[in-house]
Amino acid sequence: MPATQFDRDSMACWYAKEHLKTDPGVCSVYYLPANADEREIRLIEVNRLIGDRNDEALEPIDFGIDTGTENAHKLFVLDVTPEQWKRIRTQELGLPANWSLDGAMHYKYE
């Protein structure tokens, strides 16, 4: 099956809305397509329930999804506190290597 049948942007949108709907701590989701592999979805989730943290915790968690099917992809989620998100926006806090906010799409709870 050709790789083009996997629609990364639609899938990212689905994850973002689903996480906003089902996870009470998540208040905003940012989808970061820049620099990502075509089968890789990178999300930053701003979460008000994970508590104040130092920067040790800034680590994306990866999940392999639908392995072995035409929709196989990897989902990376970086959870940040609202305070950490502010610092990322002002570039006081760096993103993981090769992650970029260029072209980021924002989803929020409706």
Next chain:
Amino acid sequence: MNSYQRLWWEQAKSDHGAFMLLRGQGIAQCHSLHYLQMVTEKIAKAYFWRSGHAPPRSHAGFVQFLRFLGMLRHADRERTARLFSFNRFSDFQDWIRTVLPIAYDLERLAPDLANNGPNPEYPWPHAQPTCAPVSHNFDVWVSLTTGQGRDLMRVIRIAVERFPEYADT
């Protein structure tokens, strides 16, 4: 860290590497969960070996491990909280309280503690199996894919990688 702790830590580190590999590859949930349950059991046992005496053989221990970390002597509190990425020890204690339900669910994945129900290793119920782990959707996996669950996985990684820094506390 004593020699017993080192052995249990080495095994926990290797199990954790296997867990990360399985999770990232999207292999069936049961396999990732099996390794994660073993990581949590072994890092707890590595910690409890600090007394120089064998901890109970039971597969339980992770919940107790988290509780111990939440009740450290005052001299170790702030340093340990920072090591686990928290700015204050009280934040660490609050966090432990919020993730304990997921920790209990992880502990109960061990077949001995699963009450003849869902576990990541053997079909169940034992006498007349109707379910295989490989095709089961585990509730604890759903919990682990929430923000709190991902956060717990990050702290488990720290618990494994930085074990020597708190092994004697």
